[in-house]
Amino acid sequence: MRKSDIRNPGCRTCTVESCDATTYRGNRCLELRAKVDLNDPSFPVFYEIQHNDVRCISVDWERDVYIFEVAGKNVGYKPTHYISAETEEEHIRKAIDMYLDEIAQTDLSQQPGQDARDAEAIIRLFPFADKDTMVWRENTGNLWVGVYGCWTARVSSYLFLGLKKGQEQKTR
Structure with missing residues (x-):
């Protein structure tokens, strides 16, 4: 199995060669890691990566x-x-x-009148939407x-940010 095929985030930083463990941090994984004297991968890995005015300091891959x-x-x-x-x-x-996309979406949804624009978008997305x-x-x-x-449909939680938990609102 290639390391890129493994989906567990902790496997990304593991340096064990020819790993045949089927379960991350299972008995075989721990045995192979002990042979090469690797630390617990749950500790954060430190980085200095700058991208779009944001600097990554560390990642806890696990x-x-x-x-x-x-x-x-x-x-x-996360x-x-x-x-x-x-x-x-x-x-x-x-x-x-x-x-950055999540921050931009949050900022957009907090603009005055955005709930009305969100409601209009929902009516365009769901042609069967009516006064009810x-x-x-x-x-x-x-x-x-x-x-x-x-009928119901789950939509992005970034819409209608003014709508608090447990509240409801008509779209028209």
Whole structure:
């Protein structure tokens, strides 16, 4: 198995050659790591990678948590979905891009009148939306659009940021 085929984030920084372990940090993995005197991979790996005015300071590959320096402040970031990359540097650059996209989406959604624009977009996306169409945010933070008992669809949680957990709102 090639190291690039392994999906566990901790395997990315492991230097064991010809690894045949089937479970990351399982008995075989620990045995192979002990033979080459490797430390526990759960510790963060330190970096100095600058991309789009964001500097990556460290990554905890096992927990998939990044520490970025943004405008002089350290920011912890956990990506919202899996990142596919060939190298660690490419992986970090993609994580920075994902972080910046989330910040931009949050900033956009907080502009005055954005809820009305979001509602118009939902009506365009769902041609069967009518005066009974509602948007609601569950206590989990998930955002849904639909007509109770008829149809529903989960939409981006970055829409309707003014809508608090447990609240609902008509789209028209």
